[in-house]
Amino acid sequence: MSGIGLFGLLGSGNLGNDASLLAMLGHLRAAHPHARIDALCGGPDQVRATFGLEATALYRTTEFTTASGVRSAVAKAVAKLGELVRTAAWVRRHDVVIVPGMGVLEATLPLRPWGFPYSLFVLCLAGRLFGTPVALVSVGAGPIRQPGVRWFVVRAARLATYRSYRDTGSRDALAALGVDVRADRVYPDLAFALPGPDAPGGTGVVGVGVMAYRGGPGDRAHADRIHDDYLARLIELVRGLTGDGRAVRLLTGDRMDLAVAHAVVAALPDAPVSAANASTVDELLAELAGVDVVVASRYHNVLCALGLGRPVVSLGYAAKNAALMDTMGLPGFSHSIRDFDVDLVRAQVADLCRRAQEVSAALLVAAKYQRQLLDEQFAALSAMVAS
Known part of the structure; x- marks a missing residue:
């Protein structure tokens, strides 16, 4: 087995995303103890330190520059082309890629098309091109009004091999965007699988x-x-x-x-x-x-x-x-x-x-x-x- 890849804005400071990763890792390490697991993510240093995974950076720092002008536009375009090449090469090395939870198909907070929506589209496109299944597992979805974000999200979802949603509202939202969800299932958010500490209460x-x-x-x-x-x-x-x-x-x-x-x-x-x-x-x-x-x-x-x-x-x-x-x-x-x-x-x-x-x-x-x-x-x- 070449291995299992985990993809997302993981290790970037959002504990909700990391909770989904931790829950998925708990399952994979128990069910597939000999599998090689690594990540393509937003915060590779944090993922290595906290989860003990080999991790590759999804973005380069130049992709987040805010300067305007022709030179800046060219630099950003080159960065996005580089992301496409890196992502495709990473996908090709795996037997399966999993996007563990997170609201990857929604835009409830400010979001730009050439940020994560583009990254998700590139991932799912590479999966189709190289025959690597991409699974969107217990993900969140919602109405998307920005045309550019909607274009990338809808096409990423259509290219994915497996889709499940953390609630019926997410599945309904994706259906409203024109994605055929008849074969998709609704399961709870992955974080429900986390073992919690004893919590007796009574602290006031x-x-x-x-x-x-x-x-x-x-x-x-x-x-x-x-x-x-x-x-x-x-x-x-x-x-x-x-x-x-x-x-x-x-x-x-x-x-x-x-x-x-x-x-x-x-x-x-x-x-x-x-x-x-x-x-x-x-x-x-x-x-x-x-x-x-x-x-x-x-x-x-x-x-x-x-x-x-x-x-x-x-x-x-x-x-x-x-x-x-x-x-x-x-x-x-x-x-x-x-x-x-x-x-x-x-x-x-x-x-x-x-x-x-x-x-x-x-x-x-x-x-x-x-x-x-x-x-x-x-x-x-x-x-x-x-x-």
Whole structure:
């Protein structure tokens, strides 16, 4: 066997993406202990250090320059051509390539066509050209309004050998973009397969997940105002929670979120508020295990908390959060990150704190069922890898 390749924006500071990678690695190393596994990814140094994988850089630094003019345009074009050549050569060395989870078919946050959408298209095209199956496993998808992003995403999806989605909304969204999804399946997000630490609860602490939120793809002109409005509302929420007699632990899901956590702490110097700085999935899970109730926006902060049996109030920036909360039996606890009612969220936190034991037991049952569904998908993937 030439090996199994893992592809994506892995090791780039987003713990949700790394959670998907960690879950997939756990399966592959158990089911295929002799397989050679490596990655083509955004953060190869981090992937090598954290996951013990051989890793190749997906991008060169010149691909992210923002200068304008003919010389810059030529440099970027050459960089993209180089990416195509590198990706094709990497794909050719593998028996199968897996894209482990992540929202690779969605554009809920600002995204440029020649960034990851192009990279995914090149990957799937190379897979077709060289006969290497490319599997998009438990991925997220959504409506895409930018024509360039939509063009690359739709064609990448059509070229993939295997597709599954982390919720029905993702499959429906891809169908609406014109992709034939009749043979595709819906399975839970890969992060449900992660083994979590013991989480007995009873700490009296509320975890509040912060996010460097600046709106969606159509909000670039108003990004600063959107961020300032969100930060002001977040500070008001944390002030209210501490006023209710609760200690607050600020949680991040991406390295860019840390500045937001520091801003909240600075705004409330006399309140019982502290900021975590989890840089790995295991550290994030340990932080979540140390709180009783979670209020969060990043999808995998919400998911990992639910998987540990932690009651959650979601302040979502996309439909995927609400779909996840519905699946786990907390449909009334989803709100929009843009205009959430601070008093309502405080009341729901108080309610979940009172019912923590009951809600936690139900969440753990639901999470076990999600893991059983993932075992079914892992069996199908193992058959593909072995063929």
